[in-house]
Amino acid sequence: MELRQLRYFVRIVELGSLSRAAADLFIAQPALSQQVAGLEAELNVRLLSRSVRGVSATEAGQVLYRHAQSVLRLIDRLKADVTSANSDPSGVVSIGMPTSVANVLATPLIATAQIRFPGIRLQVIEGLSGHLRDLLVNGRLEMSLLFDVSEIAGSGVTVQKQVSHLHVKPLLIEELFLLSAGKKRFGAAIPLAKASTHRFVLPASSNATRQIVNRAFEAAGLSLDVIAELDSLPTIKSVVASGLASAILSASALSGSTHHDGVTAHRILGVNLTRSVSLCTYDIVALSTAASCLSQLVVEVSESLVKSKVWIGAELDQRVVTRGA
Incomplete structure (x- = not known):
């Protein structure tokens, strides 16, 4: 061969x-x-x-x-590591981010990487958590931020084997808010029972965040009136801003703090609606020097954003998970 x-x-x-x-x-x-x-x-x-x-x-x-993806990537890393052995880490590092995470993390991560590791060029891929997981295990990404890894949809023996090779570093826990049309970025808290009277646009039922929402409403004996399932965050926000329906997502789904897009976030009372965000790698092939440096930087920048309250509705995840889902 x-x-x-x-x-x-x-x-x-x-x-x-x-x-x-x-x-x-x-x-x-x-x-x-x-x-x-x-x-x-x-x-x-x-x-x-x-x-x-x-x-x-x-x-x-x-x-x-x-x-084959792992072998070819290892060869590329070998060349990069050998040529940069006596210099600062360099090369292209690919990282996946769900769009809501990218809203908060991408800019400060790129800015910090440029200062610390100017030889590294980031390749940021946005997408749904489940799709990013597939890109990761297929060798298209070196690392990815993923939501509730244990909840990522998949069936069959092959998927379970793929998930078992994930190396998981829990980063933070995000609170989920009710998003509705409004002139303020944050509005009054709302009880879960009142939230259930809203019409919703939500991600598809296979989505990890949607499954969290479904379980919370089912546990409370409440129903969800879902008028449409959308996998595009910008489209969800557009529908919500129009007043046609509400959504349940993290505060990170909102755009930057200097711009208001007609969506107001409300804390939901009487329920623990949260999702975890983890940094995941596929452990068949070791990370390159550049990728290892970047993975440490992701952890550092994420923790800084949480501690400084820039990552709204998030707290550090104290769990220790090293492998699997």
Whole structure:
């Protein structure tokens, strides 16, 4: 098995097409197919499933894809670490952030990284927590901030194996607020029973935060009137600002403190509505020097934002979780 074959295979899976991968890699398609056939023969397993829509990895192919990503990333890190052994850490470090977390953390993290580690270039990927987890275990991210790791939706043996390889560093606990249309950024607290009279737009039922909200209302014997399920934070805020419905999210979902977007946050009384935020890495491959420096910086900056009350509605998570979910 050659590194070249692994690079070819990873690109095929990412593009979902042999022809597109061949064009991207500047190699003839028959030659690319031959490389895949060589891998399948060596491993004695089918790696790709072909259809009119293109190609996709089989279950065995998904396993190879994840490990190939780790191997290739390790090679890249090896080069970076060796060349920067006698200098400051450098290179590209990819980190995932749910949008609400990025609202608070991205700017101060980038600013601090530029001062401490000017040789590191951050690649910040925003998305839903579950999607970021998938990018992490597939080798597309080196680390990611994730919500309630144990609640990230997934089914099947493969997902459970992926989650078991997560290295989890609990950072903080965020309170969830009722968000409604209003002229103030923060309004009067509201009892859970009164909150249940609102109509809501919420993330899909598979979303970790949505599951927390569902359980809280069910435990209180209250129902949720959900008129729409939305996975876009800006769209949720737009709908809330219009007065059409309310939402239940963290205060970090609101935009910067210098700008009011027509959404008011209300503390919800009579219930403990919180979610955890953890820094997660996939422990099959060790972090590069640059990534290790950045992971420590994420912890430092997050703690500073909580202690200075910039991260509103958050408190430090004192739990010790080292592995798994």
